[in-house]
Amino acid sequence: MIIIITPDEFKRVSQATREDGRAPDEIRPLKIEAGILERADGSSYLELGGNKILVAVYGPREAQIKRLQRPDRAVIRCRYNMAPFSVEERKRPGPDRRSVEISKITAEALRPALILERFPRSVIDVFIEVLEAEGGTRCAGITAASVALADAGMPMKDMVVACAAGKVNGRIVLDLSEEEDKRGEADMPVAILPRNKEITLLQSDGNLTQEEFEEALDLAIKGCLKINKIQKEALKKKYGE
Amino acid sequence: MDIVPEIIRENIINLINKKERADGRALDEFRKIFIETGVITKAEGSARVKLGNTQLLVGIKPQIGEPFPDTPNMGIIITNSELLPMASPTFEPGPPDERSIELSRVVDRCIRESNMLNLEKLCIVEGSSVWLLFIDLHIIDYDGNLFDAAVLATVAALRDTKLPTAKIEEDEIILDYENPQPLPLEDTALMCTFAKIGDQMILDPSLDEEEILTARLSIGMRPDGTICAMQKGGEGSLTKDDILKAIDITKGRIPQLMEELDKTIPQAR
Numbered sequence: 001m002i003i004i005i006t007p008d009e010f011k012r013v014s015q016a017t018r019e020d021g022r023a024p025d026e027i028r029p030l031k032i033e034a035g036i037l038e039r040a041d042g043s044s045y046l047e048l049g050g051n052k053i054l055v056a057v058y059g060p061r062e063a064q065i066k067r068l069q070r071p072d073r074a075v076i077r078c079r080y081n082m083a084p085f086s087v088e089e090r091k092r093p094g095p096d097r098r099s100v101e102i103s104k105i106t107a108e109a110l111r112p113a114l115i116l117e118r119f120p121r122s123v124i125d126v127f128i129e130v131l132e133a134e135g136g137t138r139c140a141g142i143t144a145a146s147v148a149l150a151d152a153g154m155p156m157k158d159m160v161v162a163c164a165a166g167k168v169n170g171r172i173v174l175d176l177s178e179e180e181d182k183r184g185e186a187d188m189p190v191a192i193l194p195r196n197k198e199i200t201l202l203q204s205d206g207n208l209t210q211e212e213f214e215e216a217l218d219l220a221i222k223g224c225l226k227i228n229k230i231q232k233e234a235l236k237k238k239y240g241e
Numbered sequence: 242m243d244i245v246p247e248i249i250r251e252n253i254i255n256l257i258n259k260k261e262r263a264d265g266r267a268l269d270e271f272r273k274i275f276i277e278t279g280v281i282t283k284a285e286g287s288a289r290v291k292l293g294n295t296q297l298l299v300g301i302k303p304q305i306g307e308p309f310p311d312t313p314n315m316g317i318i319i320t321n322s323e324l325l326p327m328a329s330p331t332f333e334p335g336p337p338d339e340r341s342i343e344l345s346r347v348v349d350r351c352i353r354e355s356n357m358l359n360l361e362k363l364c365i366v367e368g369s370s371v372w373l374l375f376i377d378l379h380i381i382d383y384d385g386n387l388f389d390a391a392v393l394a395t396v397a398a399l400r401d402t403k404l405p406t407a408k409i410e411e412d413e414i415i416l417d418y419e420n421p422q423p424l425p426l427e428d429t430a431l432m433c434t435f436a437k438i439g440d441q442m443i444l445d446p447s448l449d450e451e452e453i454l455t456a457r458l459s460i461g462m463r464p465d466g467t468i469c470a471m472q473k474g475g476e477g478s479l480t481k482d483d484i485l486k487a488i489d490i491t492k493g494r495i496p497q498l499m500e501e502l503d504k505t506i507p508q509a510r
Contacts, residue, residue: 037382038294039329050282054381056327079326079334084377085284085300093323093377094336127327129381131298132281 042152050134286402316363
């Protein structure tokens with residue numbers, strides 16, 4: 001679980017311009033595994049730089065809470081949770097305002113890919129556990145959740161893949177680390193459906209001009225497409241071609 | 242609660258009465274044990290343990306805080322467990338329920354009462370500053386017998402833990418992160434849990450076995466054979482003979498657990 005394999009395509013190609021030596025359009029080393037838990041219907045494990053994220057999917061199963069049920073489709077619920085030991089200062093267990101917001105936008109980011117009409121009155125639960133956090137956990141969680149949903153056999157129109165771009169030291173860069181997020185001017189997480197490049201999640205925190213925004217969005221989409229290849233490889237590794 | 246179909250129940254009981262088990266184990270045999278330490282870089286100590294398909298992570302985070310008034314010269318350990326909803330379809334999100342609290346309290350008791358951790362050495366300034374160790378159990382896959390896996394993972398994580406050295410200069414505590422020290426561990430204790438099914442006491446119950454047990458018994462023991470913690474659970478009862486038999490099996494199995502532990506992370510000296 002702690003071995004980080006660096007795929008060749010992410011080895012540094014251009015000259016080092018960032019604190020960790022990455023090129024502006026380079027993501028951190030990424031590893032994804034599908035189907036690693038026994039009990040869950042679908043699961044995945046993802047490492048992105050220092051992030052370690054575990055996702056489990058249950059369902060479609062009967063919605064225990066009646067008011068959640070929809071007569072014509074299933075409902076997707078997400079729970080983003082950080083382990084107490086995932087950050088430098090121990091985090092008190094349980095949801096806080098940040099994790100509740102991330103849970104909501106994650107469910108909304110995944111929703112457009114899912115064919116929920118097949119499962120009326122049921123619920124699909126996605127549990128995202130951040131075991132170790134190093135910046136960009138919401139994007140990593142969405143990327144991993146999509147692999148876990150596929151592992152659970154959910155009918156999907158496409159994968160969902162997320163990656164952030166932002167502005168650090170006046171420059172637009174891809175996949176901000178914790179350090180860059182802290183010091184940077186702007187951070188913009190983006191999730192897309194890679195086949196039609198439609199955007200299912202967009203947040204922005206910090207100041208960008210319109211030109212900078214467009215550059216960041218294009219860069220984030222580029223990053224998403226790279227990550228999508230690794231998502232697919234993880235599923236192929238588990239299930240064959 | 243999972244509903245184990247009546248057929249599985251009968252099958253398990255019939256097998257156990259013949260001293261056999263559904264997964265082919267002997268009645269006093271553990272499932273496959275896997276231990277890995279140092280899995281969380283941001284935690285001062287961590288471990289991942291798999292016992293069969295049961296899987297959990299333990300992370301240890303220290304803080305400096307005030308001691309309890311009745312033990313002014315002793316550090317404090319705080320054990321907390323999260324039965325994550327990802328681990329089982331029967332676990333619900335929310336604050337720890339009674340199962341979760343029982344688990345953390347039994348693990349805490351086994352660690353505390355074995356005196357494996359010299360809490361006096363975790364005192365920085367008597368009466369005002371001591372180390373608080375948060376032991377967080379993160380259950381990610383539940384396939385029966387959390388107790389033994391949790392104690393094993395906690396001991397492994399404690400062995401993996403390094404604290405910065407604390408020095409006092411002019412009434413200020415200076416933490417030296419460049420020379421981290423292992424915890425003052427002076428002994429070990431591990432746990433064996435039994436399920437009473439039919440007339441037998443079986444070691445390391447799987448999920449199906451746990452669902453049909455009449456009574457459960459957990460025994461925490463040091464390598465020298467002394468018992469440091471016990472917990473009986475389940476709705477049924479145990480005879481004195483059942484308990485003595487379980488203690489005997491525990492004595493025989495602790496060396497195996499110790500070997501697995503030492504193989505992965507030997508005690509620092």
